[in-house]
Amino acid sequence: MQLMMPKPTKLTRDTFLYLDPKPPFATFAQCETCMMFTGEAAETCTIHGAKVRVTKDHSCGLYVHGTPMPDEQGHEMASVTPEESGLIKAQVRCENCQSFQAQKTTCTLFQWLSRGWAFALNPKVHPHGCCNAWSSS
Numbered sequence: 001m002q003l004m005m006p007k008p009t010k011l012t013r014d015t016f017l018y019l020d021p022k023p024p025f026a027t028f029a030q031c032e033t034c035m036m037f038t039g040e041a042a043e044t045c046t047i048h049g050a051k052v053r054v055t056k057d058h059s060c061g062l063y064v065h066g067t068p069m070p071d072e073q074g075h076e077m078a079s080v081t082p083e084e085s086g087l088i089k090a091q092v093r094c095e096n097c098q099s100f101q102a103q104k105t106t107c108t109l110f111q112w113l114s115r116g117w118a119f120a121l122n123p124k125v126h127p128h129g130c131c132n133a134w135s136s137s
């Protein structure tokens with residue numbers, strides 16, 4: 001009897017946590033539109049703890065789109081370190097990424113990776129989208 005080997009599954013964009021934008025597009029993926037942010041008065045993040053200063057123009061890989069929650073001030077927990085989350089002070093949307101090709105609104109990194117056997121990444125991205133492979137342009 002011949003053993004059937006499972007077909008390798010190609011990895012898609014969720015591997016990189018690609019997110020299409022939600023309004024407001026201009027601040028998508030920044031702390032100011034993340035529900036873990038405690039707001040501009042406190043400048044903390046619920047999961048980074050009270051000792052890490054986080055401003056509205058930071059971002060990290062654990063972004064959760066939503067309305068900031070000032071009521072969480074004083075209840076922050078240091079569940080992740082900035083190194084673990086990839087905390088960064090930068091505008092992290094595709095429009096500011098070195099892999100973004102503005103004319104075709106495509107991601108050259110996704111195109112390049114999809115030439116190999118392991119990835120099947122849709123290279124069409126939104127200028128205000130983002131992913132965890134963002135890199136400063």
Ligand code: SF4
Nearest residue numbers: 031034036037045060
């Ligand atoms: S540091 Fe990350 S989890 Fe915290 S508010 Fe900013 S994007 Fe959200």
Ligand code: SF4
Nearest residue numbers: 094097100107131134
């Ligand atoms: S352009 Fe940059 S941020 Fe956008 S999907 Fe590609 S690597 Fe990610």
